[in-house]
Amino acid sequence: MCAVCAPHATRATHMRCSEGETGLSHVHGLRHDEAMDTTGHDWKRLGGQLRADRLLRGLEQQAVARKLGAGRSTIRNIENGHISTQTPTLVRYAALLGWPDGAIDRVLAGGEPEPSGSAEQQLAAPSDLSARIQRAISDGVLVDDQVVTVPIGDGEFTATIVVRGERPPTDDELRQWGRQMRAVEDALRNPPPPADTNAD
Missing domain, CATH: 1.10.260.40 (lambda repressor-like DNA-binding domains)
Structure with a gap:
């Protein structure tokens, strides 16, 4: 099960792992002021x-x-x-x-830094998600997206994380979310060794 949390939750965001489990996280959204020059560049x-x-x-x-x-x-x-x-x-x-x-x-030009095939688009494609989850990962403003490759045994799986929200986060909230995301990535990439079931 992949899971992630962010402070001061206001809405759900979905994380899908390519080998099975899904989870929910929460974080505030990001908003920006529009200011374009005469060429249309923002x-x-x-x-x-x-x-x-x-x-x-x-x-x-x-x-x-x-x-x-x-x-x-x-x-x-x-x-x-x-x-x-x-x-x-x-x-x-x-x-x-x-x-x-x-x-x-x-x-x-009004797009996102990542080109076609980004974490957000990889996550939005599956049709086997519930309507509630599909709505959660498509509504609101994109705050963050990550693709984390996680080793499991002799193989690996990919966790795709998309964070959206309704209101802009404060600077402190962005920093806190960033710290939590880095901790989650580290935990996923470096899981603890399995417990010794033969121990007394």
């Missing part, structure tokens, strides 16, 4: 997505600035949408967060 949305991903990974602005060799004010301007072109620092920032090629353009 720089404020891009900055908000980068900021949310940074918080989910437990990174502070100053730490990101050091890793990128940039000033903290530069990172702040990117996250606030106070840019209008794809600078080298912006591209390196996206790469630092694990965004794939083309993610910046997708977000600027």
